[in-house]
Amino acid sequence: MSLQSLPGAVAKKEPVAEMRSAKISESAVRRLSLYLRLLQEADSLGQETISSEELADRAGTTAAQVRKDLSLFGSFGKRGLGYAVSELLQEIREILGLNRSWRVALVGAGKIGSALITYRNFRTRGFHIEAVFDTDPDKVGKRWGTQTILDDTEMGSVLAGKRIEIAVIAVPADAAQGVVDRVVASGVSAILNFAPVRLRVPKGVSLRNVDMVVEMEGLAFALTSTER
Amino acid sequence: MSLQSLPGAVAKKEPVAEMRSAKISESAVRRLSLYLRLLQEADSLGQETISSEELADRAGTTAAQVRKDLSLFGSFGKRGLGYAVSELLQEIREILGLNRSWRVALVGAGKIGSALITYRNFRTRGFHIEAVFDTDPDKVGKRWGTQTILDDTEMGSVLAGKRIEIAVIAVPADAAQGVVDRVVASGVSAILNFAPVRLRVPKGVSLRNVDMVVEMEGLAFALTSTER
DNA sequence: TCGTGTGAACGAATTCACAGCG
DNA sequence: CGCTGTGAATTCGTTCACACGA
Numbered sequence: 001m002s003l004q005s006l007p008g009a010v011a012k013k014e015p016v017a018e019m020r021s022a023k024i025s026e027s028a029v030r031r032l033s034l035y036l037r038l039l040q041e042a043d044s045l046g047q048e049t050i051s052s053e054e055l056a057d058r059a060g061t062t063a064a065q066v067r068k069d070l071s072l073f074g075s076f077g078k079r080g081l082g083y084a085v086s087e088l089l090q091e092i093r094e095i096l097g098l099n100r101s102w103r104v105a106l107v108g109a110g111k112i113g114s115a116l117i118t119y120r121n122f123r124t125r126g127f128h129i130e131a132v133f134d135t136d137p138d139k140v141g142k143r144w145g146t147q148t149i150l151d152d153t154e155m156g157s158v159l160a161g162k163r164i165e166i167a168v169i170a171v172p173a174d175a176a177q178g179v180v181d182r183v184v185a186s187g188v189s190a191i192l193n194f195a196p197v198r199l200r201v202p203k204g205v206s207l208r209n210v211d212m213v214v215e216m217e218g219l220a221f222a223l224t225s226t227e228r
Numbered sequence: 229m230s231l232q233s234l235p236g237a238v239a240k241k242e243p244v245a246e247m248r249s250a251k252i253s254e255s256a257v258r259r260l261s262l263y264l265r266l267l268q269e270a271d272s273l274g275q276e277t278i279s280s281e282e283l284a285d286r287a288g289t290t291a292a293q294v295r296k297d298l299s300l301f302g303s304f305g306k307r308g309l310g311y312a313v314s315e316l317l318q319e320i321r322e323i324l325g326l327n328r329s330w331r332v333a334l335v336g337a338g339k340i341g342s343a344l345i346t347y348r349n350f351r352t353r354g355f356h357i358e359a360v361f362d363t364d365p366d367k368v369g370k371r372w373g374t375q376t377i378l379d380d381t382e383m384g385s386v387l388a389g390k391r392i393e394i395a396v397i398a399v400p401a402d403a404a405q406g407v408v409d410r411v412v413a414s415g416v417s418a419i420l421n422f423a424p425v426r427l428r429v430p431k432g433v434s435l436r437n438v439d440m441v442v443e444m445e446g447l448a449f450a451l452t453s454t455e456r
Numbered sequence: 457t458c459g460t461g462t463g464a465a466c467g468a469a470t471t472c473a474c475a476g477c478g
Numbered sequence: 479c480g481c482t483g484t485g486a487a488t489t490c491g492t493t494c495a496c497a498c499g500a
Binding site: 025027028061062064065068078079080081 | 468470477478
Binding site for chain 2: 457458459460461462
């Protein structure tokens with residue numbers, strides 16, 4: 001990609017995007033996403049350099065963990081100094097694939113969908129919702145943010161036509177698997193699922209679940225086992 | 229607790245709630261929550277018994293994993309047969325602390341809060357939202373579901389007065405830490421956070437984060453590293 | 457015989473500790 | 479001298495494999 005086009009960047013040790021795909025753990029990726037956010041904060045406050053320890057403190061992890069995570073992708077720091085905030089920022093954006101925008105569709109125009117579509121962080125991070133679907137005839141045709149709600153029956157063709165890459169599933173649990181199957185058939189290979197079900201996806205399709213009940217039950221367990 | 233007061237329960241091998249608190253991993257708890265949901269489905273379909281393998285298939289894990297998870301809390305199966313659905317169901321409810329209801333407060337009456345308060349699964353699982361707070365004078369006093377939105381300034385006294393156990397934080401990122409500090413000061417010791425920040429909580433307070441941007445960035449990473 | 461329960465083996469992720477570079 | 483980058487040590491979680499009981 002356009003890395004060597006930056007004349008000042010020649011000293012960089014690893015070309016990042018070309019790294020051998022040594023399987024990176026999901027938790028490492030989560031932390032990178034978190035580091036990115038913290039770096040953006042630091043950057044907007046004018047901070048120029050940051051140590052693994054400071055980043056770790058803010059992220060709630062250890063300095064060694066931060067360095068290990070980053071070392072999976074290259075050597076971005078300066079020994080004795082730390083990391084250049086804006087540079088590391090850019091590296092992580094590159095690693096996560098955030099230097100481009102992503103075409104997202106939202107399936108299910110209910111409350112959760114509504115929360116998502118108005119969520120500013122989404123758009124500013126490059127996730128563009130380019131289609132919204134629902135089955136409810138009362139909703140179809142209504143405007144939602146910048147989008148008009150489309151009928152569920154149009155989903156397949158629209159997803160394919162717009163070359164949607166990520167689908168957000170915000171439909172009732174019993175409808176979710178059906179939606180996923182159709183969405184995958186239309187070429188989508190990443191899914192964020194809000195329905196409280198375990199979805200099956202073919203190999204090669206990435207799936208993340210956001211399950212509020214599971215989280216609440218985890219809290220209930222923690223409270224239960226702490227008491228006494 | 230009132231365990232040995234149940235005369236019929238003597239044959240049970242492990243008293244569950246009295247187990248040594250051998251630290252249970254968060255992922256194990258997540259899976260238990262998932263098993264519970266699957267068992268409820270099976271139960272409502274009239275299925276009487278289930279093997280670790282069947283449960284594993286539905287949960288997307290392995291039979292050994294299911295057995296290990298359950299064995300952390302006792303021996304609930306019958307060799308050669310599997311598990312009695314309704315019995316295991318009840319055991320897991322007991323383990324997770326779901327045989328009682330939990331007093332929950334929602335802080336932030338925005339879109340996410342709105343999604344939560346209308347979310348049926350919440351109430352049916354025993355999580356009762358007993359107070360809703362917001363700072364916006366236009367919202368305060370309005371009815372939301374069964375609740376009237378209360379002013380943020382009342383939060384401390386109401387949380388303490390109602391003996392709220394779990395707080396759901398659905399406020400903007402820059403307000404979240406302040407809210408958490410006050411919530412904790414009012415005796416809440418479990419928090420579900422929807423704000424995109426890393427919150428600091430004192431030891432003894434449980435915290436779970438739901439961070440949609442992190443999940444989306446994880447998907448972006450997966451798509452980026454798969455392509456080519 | 458079948459499927460659980462579990463020690464033992466394995467593998468993954470985190471932490472340690474230090475060599476090496478700026 | 480300070481802080482990164484990284485092998486080595488360790489901890490944690492998962493999988494294996496089989497003895498045992500219904």
